[in-house]
Amino acid sequence: MSFIIANHLTRQYDLSDPWIVRMLTSNKRKQLTAVDDVSFSIDKGTTYALVGESGSGKSTIAKMVVGLLAPSAGAITFDGKMINDETISKADRQRLRRRIQMVFQSPYASLNPRWAVGDILKEPIRAFGLFDSRADQDKRVNELLDQVGLSARDANKYPHEFSGGQRQRISIARALSSQPDVIICDEPTSALDVSVQAQVLNLLKTLQKEFSLTYLFISHDLAVVSTMANKIGVLNEGKLVEEAVPSQLFAKPENPYTKMLIDAVPDFGKV
Amino acid sequence: MSGNAMIRRFLKSDFFYDFTHAPIAVVSFVVIMVIVTCAIFAGFIAPTNPFDPSSLELMNGFTPPMQPNAFTGDVFLMGADDQGRDLFSAILYGLRISLFVGVMAVILAMVLGILLGLTAGYVGGWLDNLIMRFADIQMTFPSILIAMLIHGVARGILPPELRYEMSITVLIVAIGLSEWVPFARTVRGSTMVEKEKEYVAAAQLIGLNRWQIMVRHILPNVLSPVLVIATITFALAIIAEATLSFLGVGAPRTEPSLGTLIRIGQDFLFSGEWWILLFPALTLLALALAVNLFGDWLRDKLNPRLK
Numbered sequence: 001m002s003f004i005i006a007n008h009l010t011r012q013y014d015l016s017d018p019w020i021v022r023m024l025t026s027n028k029r030k031q032l033t034a035v036d037d038v039s040f041s042i043d044k045g046t047t048y049a050l051v052g053e054s055g056s057g058k059s060t061i062a063k064m065v066v067g068l069l070a071p072s073a074g075a076i077t078f079d080g081k082m083i084n085d086e087t088i089s090k091a092d093r094q095r096l097r098r099r100i101q102m103v104f105q106s107p108y109a110s111l112n113p114r115w116a117v118g119d120i121l122k123e124p125i126r127a128f129g130l131f132d133s134r135a136d137q138d139k140r141v142n143e144l145l146d147q148v149g150l151s152a153r154d155a156n157k158y159p160h161e162f163s164g165g166q167r168q169r170i171s172i173a174r175a176l177s178s179q180p181d182v183i184i185c186d187e188p189t190s191a192l193d194v195s196v197q198a199q200v201l202n203l204l205k206t207l208q209k210e211f212s213l214t215y216l217f218i219s220h221d222l223a224v225v226s227t228m229a230n231k232i233g234v235l236n237e238g239k240l241v242e243e244a245v246p247s248q249l250f251a252k253p254e255n256p257y258t259k260m261l262i263d264a265v266p267d268f269g270k271v
Numbered sequence: 272m273s274g275n276a277m278i279r280r281f282l283k284s285d286f287f288y289d290f291t292h293a294p295i296a297v298v299s300f301v302v303i304m305v306i307v308t309c310a311i312f313a314g315f316i317a318p319t320n321p322f323d324p325s326s327l328e329l330m331n332g333f334t335p336p337m338q339p340n341a342f343t344g345d346v347f348l349m350g351a352d353d354q355g356r357d358l359f360s361a362i363l364y365g366l367r368i369s370l371f372v373g374v375m376a377v378i379l380a381m382v383l384g385i386l387l388g389l390t391a392g393y394v395g396g397w398l399d400n401l402i403m404r405f406a407d408i409q410m411t412f413p414s415i416l417i418a419m420l421i422h423g424v425a426r427g428i429l430p431p432e433l434r435y436e437m438s439i440t441v442l443i444v445a446i447g448l449s450e451w452v453p454f455a456r457t458v459r460g461s462t463m464v465e466k467e468k469e470y471v472a473a474a475q476l477i478g479l480n481r482w483q484i485m486v487r488h489i490l491p492n493v494l495s496p497v498l499v500i501a502t503i504t505f506a507l508a509i510i511a512e513a514t515l516s517f518l519g520v521g522a523p524r525t526e527p528s529l530g531t532l533i534r535i536g537q538d539f540l541f542s543g544e545w546w547i548l549l550f551p552a553l554t555l556l557a558l559a560l561a562v563n564l565f566g567d568w569l570r571d572k573l574n575p576r577l578k
């Protein structure tokens with residue numbers, strides 16, 4: 001059963017000059033179609049990977065799925081409900097937010113440098129009203145830190161006291177803190193060393209099994225994607241050009257763009 | 272973190288090391304501390320209370336510094352003014368008013384500037400345009416002119432019996448409103464940088480509203496340049512206060528600030544009573560210079576980009 005369905009998703013960015021400049025120069029409006037009629041679906045408990053070069057529209061799709069950005073056209077259905085519906089009540093919208101969380105690319109910009117780790121993890125717990133007493137919240141923070149391989153003592157530290165890999169673990173713990181069903185991972189390891197990458201990817205896999213999470217996993221790195229995904233979608237200039245399970249995609253890529261991406265990975269057979 | 276641990280960490284920090292190795296910073300900081308301490312403890316340090324008319328002895332008028340008065344035999348460290356008021360005491364009490372007006376005006380300008388800058392930077396669009404164009408227009412006028420304008424409006428609105436009581440408040444509002452723009456511009460710039468960072472997206476994801484994101488997340492990250500601007504604005508505010516009082520639209524004669532004292536002193540400069548002008552003017556100069564130099568050092572230290 002499809003848990004998340006993206007239907008003809010399209011997103012345009014307005015790159016026009018200000019209207020007064022357009023009037024004077026008689027330039028036309030300029031629209032950039034960052035995501036162009038993209039449809040895919042993700043089954044519950046599986047990982048769907050989106051691959052593509054920089055600028056292919058991966059982050060734009062991620063932002064639309066979590067609700068940070070409205071689609072110009074098309075819709076997203078989550079667990080049978082349309083989530084880009086303007087008529088959703090505030091309470092329902094908040095319930096939806098709790099179930100779809102995100103892990104970001106930058107280990108540096110994704111954690112507020114002025115907040116202690118414990119407070120960062122407690123914020124979603126409070127925003128969604130998950131645990132009322134302070135003691136329960138503290139207990140939950142310790143549990144989360146433990147789940148991502150950090151220690152309870154780390155709750156009092158600040159983000160700058162951690163390495164990049166550890167920060168991504170904190171980011172993952174924050175996403176977990178609202179007990180979501182879906183986590184969107186937008187290049188969660190692309191800023192990390194290769195050895196650290198593997199650890200974080202393994203953590204994501206372990207957590208997926210433990211909490212039967214559904215992932216939308218975004219990457220430009222086919223090697224990373226091959227170890228994570230149940231299904232892969234290849235994005236090129238905003239269009240979904242090919243979709244297949246990993247073994248099939250690597251063995252018999254149909255689209256020339258996909259072939260090019262695979263050929264660009266050195267020693268891919270060894271991975 | 273306990274207070275002790277924080278102090279220990281501060282003493283070991285680069286910031287403190289650089290401070291102790293910058294003579295200008297140390298000297299100006301000491302000057303500021305001495306002046307502020309004298310002002311706060313004016314009640315204990317000053318030999319007389321210059322605001323109490325019954326303590327004044329008119330016979331002491333125009334006594335030069337360190338010379339016994341011909342009639343009463345009283346000696347004044349910095350001389351006495353036309354009313355026989357001890358100038359040293361008057362300066363200490365005057366400093367109090369000047370510093371109070373300066374601090375309150377900076378707080379007002381800071382709160383206003385942070386609020387408007389944060390809103391303009393985060394909300395953007397027409398609101399940003401409105402706030403920043405208003406700031407641009409205000410910046411084309413010298414702030415002292417704006418302060419005088421606000422002062423004039425306040426005088427027009429306030430009933431006459433309140434005018435005198437409210438003169439200090441009006442002074443604070445006038446200076447505060449004339450100095451908010453640098454705060455707003457800096458905060459707006461940093462806000463526009465911060466709001467693109469992913470921790471803000473993470474806060475949006477859990478459904479926080481604009482205010483919660485601005486105040487809880489962005490504000491703590493845009494405050495460090497504010498400290499620098501506050502120091503420099505403080506020096507400007509003290510000078511603005513003195514200027515307004517000198518022009519006769521500030522602190523009243525009966526509760527003189529440094530500026531009022533300078534104005535009084537100016538009347539007697541050409542008749543030979545130089546000390547009535549000189550000592551308040553030197554105090555103002557020392558204070559403004561020290562705050563400015565310290566502010567400059569702080570700016571270079573904390574945020575080289577602000578140059």
Ligand SMILES: Nc1ncnc2c1ncn2[C@@H]1O[C@H](COP(=O)(O)OP(=O)(O)OP(=O)(O)O)[C@@H](O)[C@H]1O
Pocket residue numbers: 013014032034052053054055056057058059060061220
């Ligand atoms: N806010 C925006 N305004 C205008 N154009 C934008 C905006 N955000 C993204 N774009 C453009 O949309 C296209 C897709 O951007 P997107 O960030 O989705 O790419 P991406 O696949 O995530 O790339 P990367 O791997 O570099 O993160 C790019 O051409 C980008 O320049």
Ligand SMILES: [Mg+2]
Pocket residue numbers: 058059060186
């Ligand atoms: Mg991206």
